[in-house]
Each structure stands twice: as C-alpha cells, then as structure tokens.
Amino acid sequence: MEKKQNTLYVGSLAKGLRLLRAFDESHTELSLVALAERSGLDKSAVQRLANTLHIEGMLDKDPVTRRFRPSHAWLELAYAYYWSDQLVGQAIPKLIDLSQEIGETVNLAELSKDHIIYVSRLPCQRTYFAATVIGRRLPALSTSGGRAIISTFSPEDREEAIETWPLKAFTPRTTLDRATIRNSIDEAVQQGHAISSDQMILSEIGVACPITGPDGRAFAAVQCSVSAHTWTRERIRAEILPRLQDTANAISPSSQVHRR
Amino acid sequence: MEKKQNTLYVGSLAKGLRLLRAFDESHTELSLVALAERSGLDKSAVQRLANTLHIEGMLDKDPVTRRFRPSHAWLELAYAYYWSDQLVGQAIPKLIDLSQEIGETVNLAELSKDHIIYVSRLPCQRTYFAATVIGRRLPALSTSGGRAIISTFSPEDREEAIETWPLKAFTPRTTLDRATIRNSIDEAVQQGHAISSDQMILSEIGVACPITGPDGRAFAAVQCSVSAHTWTRERIRAEILPRLQDTANAISPSSQVHRR
DNA sequence: CGAAGCGTATCATATAATAATACTTGATAT
DNA sequence: ATATCAAGTATTATTATATGATACGCTTCG
Numbered sequence: 001m002e003k004k005q006n007t008l009y010v011g012s013l014a015k016g017l018r019l020l021r022a023f024d025e026s027h028t029e030l031s032l033v034a035l036a037e038r039s040g041l042d043k044s045a046v047q048r049l050a051n052t053l054h055i056e057g058m059l060d061k062d063p064v065t066r067r068f069r070p071s072h073a074w075l076e077l078a079y080a081y082y083w084s085d086q087l088v089g090q091a092i093p094k095l096i097d098l099s100q101e102i103g104e105t106v107n108l109a110e111l112s113k114d115h116i117i118y119v120s121r122l123p124c125q126r127t128y129f130a131a132t133v134i135g136r137r138l139p140a141l142s143t144s145g146g147r148a149i150i151s152t153f154s155p156e157d158r159e160e161a162i163e164t165w166p167l168k169a170f171t172p173r174t175t176l177d178r179a180t181i182r183n184s185i186d187e188a189v190q191q192g193h194a195i196s197s198d199q200m201i202l203s204e205i206g207v208a209c210p211i212t213g214p215d216g217r218a219f220a221a222v223q224c225s226v227s228a229h230t231w232t233r234e235r236i237r238a239e240i241l242p243r244l245q246d247t248a249n250a251i252s253p254s255s256q257v258h259r260r
Numbered sequence: 261m262e263k264k265q266n267t268l269y270v271g272s273l274a275k276g277l278r279l280l281r282a283f284d285e286s287h288t289e290l291s292l293v294a295l296a297e298r299s300g301l302d303k304s305a306v307q308r309l310a311n312t313l314h315i316e317g318m319l320d321k322d323p324v325t326r327r328f329r330p331s332h333a334w335l336e337l338a339y340a341y342y343w344s345d346q347l348v349g350q351a352i353p354k355l356i357d358l359s360q361e362i363g364e365t366v367n368l369a370e371l372s373k374d375h376i377i378y379v380s381r382l383p384c385q386r387t388y389f390a391a392t393v394i395g396r397r398l399p400a401l402s403t404s405g406g407r408a409i410i411s412t413f414s415p416e417d418r419e420e421a422i423e424t425w426p427l428k429a430f431t432p433r434t435t436l437d438r439a440t441i442r443n444s445i446d447e448a449v450q451q452g453h454a455i456s457s458d459q460m461i462l463s464e465i466g467v468a469c470p471i472t473g474p475d476g477r478a479f480a481a482v483q484c485s486v487s488a489h490t491w492t493r494e495r496i497r498a499e500i501l502p503r504l505q506d507t508a509n510a511i512s513p514s515s516q517v518h519r520r
Numbered sequence: 521c522g523a524a525g526c527g528t529a530t531c532a533t534a535t536a537a538t539a540a541t542a543c544t545t546g547a548t549a550t
Numbered sequence: 551a552t553a554t555c556a557a558g559t560a561t562t563a564t565t566a567t568a569t570g571a572t573a574c575g576c577t578t579c580g
C-alpha cells in the first residue's frame with residue numbers, strides 16, 4: 001500500500017472520496033465491481049466503503065439492481081456550499097434582474113484553478129441539459145468567462161495561462177490553437193469583455209464580463225450564452241453587453257473582502 | 261470507541277463525512293476546534309480528517325485565518341447528482357417554459373424521506389436568497405410541494421405522514437396544528453393541487469402539483485411561489501394553476517421506470 | 521445443467537488510525 | 551515589552567481498526 005505516508009492523512013477517508021468522485025455525467029449509477037474498477041480499489045475495500053457511504057446516506061442503493069447512486073445528500077452539500085460563497089449571495093438578485101431584462105440564459109462562473117465552474121445558472125430558453133446544470137467545470141481557456149477573467153491578469157500571468165492551461169476539443173470548432181486564444185484574450189483586455197463562438201456547443205455564442213476583486217484581478221465572470229441563429233456579435237454588443245457590463249460591475253466587490 | 265461495530269463499516273470515512281455535514285447556512289466557515297465541537301470528534305481526529313479533506317480538495321483552507329470552507333468540489337458532486345437523477349433531465353425544459361409563461365419562480369421538489377428537497381429552482385423575481393438555493397430541505401408537511409405529494413398517498417400512508425412527520429416553525433404563522441394540515445391535504449386530494457400561505461416566509465403563497473409515478477403515487481412536485489402582495493388565491497387558480505398542472509402532468513412518467 | 525459474474529460474509533494479520541502530549545504561533549492585554 | 555491564552559501544528563507509542571484473501575450464495579446465460 002503506497003499511500004501518502006503521513007500520519008495526518010487518513011487513507012480510508014480519501015478512498016471513500018474517490019468513490020464519490022467515480023460518478024459523473026456518463027457514470028450515473030455504478031455496481032460494486034464497476035466502482036472498484038473506476039476507483040482502482042479492490043472489491044473488498046469498495047464493499048466496505050460503499051456500504052459505509054450507504055449507511056451514512058451518501059449513496060442510494062437500488063434494492064433490486066444493487067447499484068449505487070448519488071443521494072440527495074449531494075445536493076445538501078451544494079446547499080451548504082452556496083451559503084459559504086460570499087459572491088453568490090451578492091450576485092443572485094442582480095443576475096435575476098439581468099436575465100429578465102435580456103431574456104437570455106445568464107451564468108455566474110468562478111475560477112477554479114485553470115478551469116471555470118458554473119456556480120449559478122439562470123436558463124431562459126430551452127437549451128441542452130448540460131447548459132443548465134450547476135457545477136460544470138470547463139477549461140478556462142475555452143470559455144468566454146474564463147477568457148474574461150484571464151484578461152484581467154498581469155501580462156505575465158496571462159501569458160502563463162495561455163501557454164500552460166489545459167485545452168480540450170468539445171466541438172469540431174473548439175479553438176485548440178493558443179495563438180488564436182491569445183488574440184481573443186488580447187481583445188478582451190482592450191474591450192473589457194470576451195466573446196467566443198462554437199466552443200462548447202456549435203452555434204452558441206458566449207459573452208462574458210469579469211468580476212474583479214479590489215486588486216483589479218478577476219476571480220469570476222458573468223456570462224451570457226445565446227444562439228448564433230438569432231444573434232450576431234454586433235447585436236450582442238449593442239443589446240446585451242451594456243447590461244452585462246453593468247451587472248458585472250455591480251457585483252464586483254470594490255472594497256469588501258472576499259474569498260480567493 | 262463505541263462505533264457501529266461492523267467489519268463492513270469504515271469509521272474513519274463516516275467521521276470524515278460528519279465534518280462535511282458540519283457546514284450549513286449558519287456555519288459557512290469553521291476553524292479546527294469549531295469543527296471538533298460541531299462534529300463531536302476530538303481535536304486530533306479533526307486535525308487528521310480535515311487535513312485529508314483539504315489535501316483531497318474537498319475543503320478550502322484560508323491561509324490566513326486557517327478556517328475551512330466547502331470547496332468547488334461540492335458543486336461538482338451536485339453536477340454528478342443531476343446527471344443521475346432521471347427526473348431533472350426530463351423536467352428542466354418544461355420548467356423553463358413554465359417559468360417564462362407565468363413570470364414567477366418555479367421549483368422542482370423531490371420527496372426525501374419526510375422532507376422535500378428543492379432539486380431545481382428557476383427564480384424570476386428577486387427573492388430571499390434561501391428561496392433561490394438548490395438543496396434546501398424542508399419538512400414536507402409545511403410546504404405546498406410536500407402536501408401535494410402526500411395527497412397522492414393511500415389514506416393510511418397519508419394519515420401516517422400527517423401524524424408523524426416532523427414540523428418546525430419557520431414563521432409565526434407556520435402551521436403546527438396537524439388537524440389544519442390534514443384539512444389542507446384533504447383539499448389537495450380533492451383538487452389535485454396544494455396551496456399554502458406564510459409557511460416558510462410571510463406573505464408568500466405556494467402552489468404545487470404532484471408529479472406521479474406509474475403507480476399513481478407522487479415522488480416529486482412542481483411548485484410555484486408568489487407574493488401575497490400581488491397575487492390572490494383566486495388569481496393563482498385562474499392564471500397559474502392550469503399551466504402548472506399541465507407541466508406536472510407532462511413531467512410525470514406514465515410508463516417508464518424511475519428512481520424511488 | 522454448468523459456468524460465469526456479481527454481491528455478500530468471514531477472519532487472521534499487521535497496517536494505519538488513534539489520542540495524548542508537547543511544541544509553535546499569533547493575538548490581546550497588562 | 552512581556553505575559554497569557556487560545557488555536558493550530560507536530561510527534562509518538564499503542565492497539566484498535568481497516569485490510570484483502572477466501573469462500574459462499576444467488577442470478578443469469580448459453
């Protein structure tokens with residue numbers, strides 16, 4: 001057992017967490033052996049750990065198929081998260097106003113290492129399910145929100161992000177060329193907002209403004225996704241951008257302290 | 261150590277989970293000793309477990325205050341949950357349509373033991389923060405959604421719920437008298453929907469229709485919250501209810517299998 | 521009917537978690 | 551400045567506790 005050998009590290013707990021993380025969009029319910037395969041733990045360990053998680057209410061178990069599933073407790077954790085995140089509380093009312101004004105889907109994205117994570121989503125039009133689910137984590141470089149955030153970094157940090165942060169192709173048109181991304185971010189530096197097309201879904205245009213901390217560095221973004229069938233970049237700039245910008249500014253904490 | 265002494269029960273994992281559950285709306289960041297107090301574990305244990313959770317990315321640690329906070333990973337768990345819940349995927353597009361039509365806050369609530377839990381929320385008007393956060397768990401008897409669900413139970417189950425499920429005063433006007441609640445639920449049995457006022461927040465009216473499984477028994481509800489200042493029960497019944505009912509019916513799985 | 525796959529149960533062993541203790545740090549007050 | 555206190559951090563001997571190999575039982579297929 002080559003564990004992080006540290007007396008302040010509880011291996012069993014870490015293993016249990018790996019079980020939780022074995023579930024994702026394409027693994028929504030898992031059998032005992034499937035859990036073992038995905039977590040890399042052996043059958044006996046999974047048996048004990050999954051049983052514990054079940055007893056503690058963290059995993060539901062289908063009495064007939066014997067498969068495990070995320071339980072409602074996972075949502076309760078999200079509930080606790082929301083109360084702990086200062087930003088969300090301040091942002092929500094303003095985001096609601098914005099979505100009502102423009103009648104399009106509005107998102108709040110926070111920086112999470114080199115990804116962005118959608119913290120709040122207010123869908124206004126029918127969209128893909130994935131576009132409505134909170135907690136989605138996407139490469140920062142591939143999203144308008146991430147680019148807007150990066151655009152507020154110092155030139156050095158910006159360059160490092162552009163050069164080293166991960167990329168992944170989601171559509172045939174997802175930009176994988178870092179030079180092109182650099183142009184997009186440079187544009188965002190000039191204009192104070194980022195626009196991207198076809199990055200996550202084809203015919204989708206994203207526009208985002210950074211939410212900056214007192215130091216001027218952004219740690220989140222307000223983002224709006226619209227269909228390229230009904231919107232052009234010009235119309236977005238004319239009709240959506242001003243309000244989006246106002247909302248982002250209104251949310252940005254100018255003096256008060258916030259979490260990193 | 262008087263643990264559930266069972267070789268299939270991993271105590272350390274269970275303890276770690278208790279740490280996660282120590283966070284809620286009024287405990288958004290916790291120090292080491294605060295965690296120890298809230299979890300009932302001793303300082304050394306919390307030190308080890310919290311450290312593990314931190315290393316594994318489940319807890320953020322403020323480098324200056326040394327306090328722990330829920331991390332973005334908690335939202336990723338919610339993300340995984342959403343994909344595993346069949347109902348949400350089917351319901352979301354219809355809920356979006358509904359909220360756009362009526363211009364009021366729409367919620368999807370699922371039954372979770374004797375509580376309901378808000379799984380999806382589409383806020384349309386500014387409201388209290390608590391009314392916008394998913395994962396909120398409320399006594400089923402005190403919500404229109406819960407009463408709508410209970411109204412589909414067999415008379416025996418209904419009675420048991422009314423008599424034994426928990427109640428809690430959230431406002432001075434929260435109904436704590438079970439006879440009154442029985443009347444409300446009986447009404448729901450007759451009419452196919454439940455209406456309640458001032459239960460969670462003063463001057464708030466909730467109206468809900470059950471989402472029933474193939475067996476006719478509900479396991480979720482579509483719910484709409486409006487302000488008593490702008491709405492009367494009559495207007496709600498005339499303008500909101502028909503569409504709410506349609507939406508609930510459209511979501512209800514008639515033949516396909518679903519989670520319990 | 522036999523085999524295969526999966527979930528469940530048992531148990532001897534030593535690893536890995538424990539809790540007591542002591543050390544470090546930083547804040548507050550004297 | 552110095553003392554005091556509370557909270558976080560580090561270390562250690564001890565044994566309780568997690569481990570994983572093995573065996574059993576139940577379905578499902580071919």
